[in-house]
Amino acid sequence: MLPFTLPPPLGCSVPPKWDGKNFVIGDKCAPVLEYSENFAGWSDDLTALHEEAARDNHPIDLASRNDAVRQVEKFGRTVGSVIMEIGCSSGFLIRDLVKIFPEAVVLGADVVKEPLYQLAKSLPSVPLIRFDLLKCPLPDQSIDVLIMLNVLEHIENDGMALNKVFKLLKPGGVLIIEVPSGPSLYDAYDEELHHFRRYSAVELRQKLIKSGFHICRESHLGFLLYPAFAVVKLLNKTLLQNKNKAVVRNQVRKTSNSNIMLWALEFETKYLNRLRLPFGIRVLMSAQRPV
Template sequence: MNLQYEALYHQLEEQHWWFQARRDIVFDQIKHLNLPKDARILEIGCSGGPLQQRLRDTGYHEVSGIDISETAIALAQQRGIPNVAVMDGIKLEFADSSFDLVVASDVLEHIQNEEQALNEWQRVLKPNGQLLVYVPAHPSLWSRHDVANHHFRRYTAASLSQALRKAGYQLTRSSYWNFWLFFPTWLLRRWQRPSASPDMSGDLIRLPAVLNQSLFRLVQAENRWLRRFNLPTGVSVFALASKPA
């Protein structure tokens, strides 16, 4: 991602409503997988490690994280988070069948060779191991935010499911996320179409505390619905899939 954007990202990733709400839903989905506490979990694109820290705080002690950014890994290490390393998501330095769960939130869209990434993530999964992946939704939402983030694509639920099946995964579930903010986001992005000189901060800004908390509560309420229902659209899309036995 753009260096200006990355610096702002690391300043905000612990308290910004978007990152808080996404960590909440990812953590909730991991919790409901009922993995044993000694399950081996790999987070690809771990950034400064806030999800790993939360997993460790709740008893998961075999958690590893990788990120292609040296800045992100240095920040995670400063926070005292173990088992983190600078590593390319398509060239994992782990043995075959090493992990029970691989988590990749907003990573796949950064990788040009989608198939190579999915094959590599499957390689390090144990048989019946699971992949939880989140990506930006809808090509129609493409904007300066995607340019600042060096995205190669946005997905639909159908295209993400198709990519996973093509790579040999068995799909368990797929749904959109962040439904309520899809419509204002769509309107905003129609207005700010990408230009030759995009704003390298993307859509990431520091919000007043009251607004930040209100947006977090809104998406947090939606997260509770996602425990039982799939959503028809959203700003992001996720899938849970498994490696065949």
């Protein structure tokens, strides 16, 4: 049972019920509850492209997921709480959350379709919901901890998206968010991944505050790697005039097995994670809805 009631999907009059493995809607069962779609910022093909190149063990993605887990432990009420990841895709973080927080209710949500159905096969006990955040069907004040890793940059109206997230959280609930940093570094890689923008920490902070959030934590991921990363991005802007679908695949593959990247991120995680790092590859923030 879910601790809140979901509205009926389009074309149905009966509210869905979760039986522990499927959503039951009248006399039908579905492993994924579908409400709406929006392919302006992402697609199933992009999911396949990125995960073919990065798999589940790219150094920066591992560091990102580990950081998110630490933030849930630090700011979240994990016993009996409702933890949702928006943008769960193939569920790498969802698997960690289920394992580490067995007493929480863990949900996954995304706008993609095929990855959710594949995830439902491997994690049948996790409720998975497909919807466009701008048309969020979930009831207000239903989530304790909401995680969005590299999602907001895929949403054109990010201010509206943050307003929706604020309404979703219970009073005292926490948003754990990560976005790509460096607005001036937007390049062919970002364009191929359907990023509408990259962020500065100042911009993300201001947008969160405007939506009503209190900032609990602010930092960056990839602090030690940022100088080299910035050089690559600036070269991309100069050299990659003809955009092509090989940019993401080529650059992700080059860094997936990088021992230098792995060492730098492990060092950062071990020795620098309590500091407010002033720059990096990604902006990290935790923000709370006031009680």
